[in-house]
Amino acid sequence: MKAVIHVGLKPGVLDPQGRAIARSLNNLGFDEVTGAKQGRVIELDLKETRAALAESRVREMCEQLLANTVIESYRIRIEA
Amino acid sequence: MKAVIHVGLKPGVLDPQGRAIARSLNNLGFDEVTGAKQGRVIELDLKETRAALAESRVREMCEQLLANTVIESYRIRIEA
Numbered sequence: 001m002k003a004v005i006h007v008g009l010k011p012g013v014l015d016p017q018g019r020a021i022a023r024s025l026n027n028l029g030f031d032e033v034t035g036a037k038q039g040r041v042i043e044l045d046l047k048e049t050r051a052a053l054a055e056s057r058v059r060e061m062c063e064q065l066l067a068n069t070v071i072e073s074y075r076i077r078i079e080a
Numbered sequence: 081m082k083a084v085i086h087v088g089l090k091p092g093v094l095d096p097q098g099r100a101i102a103r104s105l106n107n108l109g110f111d112e113v114t115g116a117k118q119g120r121v122i123e124l125d126l127k128e129t130r131a132a133l134a135e136s137r138v139r140e141m142c143e144q145l146l147a148n149t150v151i152e153s154y155r156i157r158i159e160a
Binding site for chain 1: 101110111112114120121122124125127
């Protein structure tokens with residue numbers, strides 16, 4: 001099965017990358033953009049076939065490696 | 081309204097970052113991981129209120145700035 005993990009900055013954490021994107025878009029003439037945030041998506045292929053077990057393992061992966069939980073939050077979606 | 085843009089490598093493009101993630105997870109004991117890909121998600125806040133118009137503008141933003149269309153593909157979702 002597959003796991004899709006969204007990792008993004010927690011609310012309130014300074015986001016210079018998001019600001020740079022919004023400002024660049026404004027400079028290119030896209031005035032309708034009032035804000036931007038950038039996060040990452042990690043897609044994992046897993047041998048595991050039980051969704052509940054897969055999710056708890058992926059949660060461990062996030063805590064240990066995939067997210068910096070001091071400043072980032074993550075969301076896991078398990079797909080068949 | 082809001083636009084959520086997924087940017088990822090096109091199939092067939094070498095993905096050293098994905099390989100590094102998969103290998104690191106294997107090294108940590110997560111043997112069920114057989115592959116990994118990393119992409120980015122960009123969330124934009126937009127003043128525009130017409131979904132169709134918003135989407136065509138966001139497509140332009142992707143072509144001009146947000147995606148490297150030589151090696152990356154993107155997917156746009158417009159939210160109210």
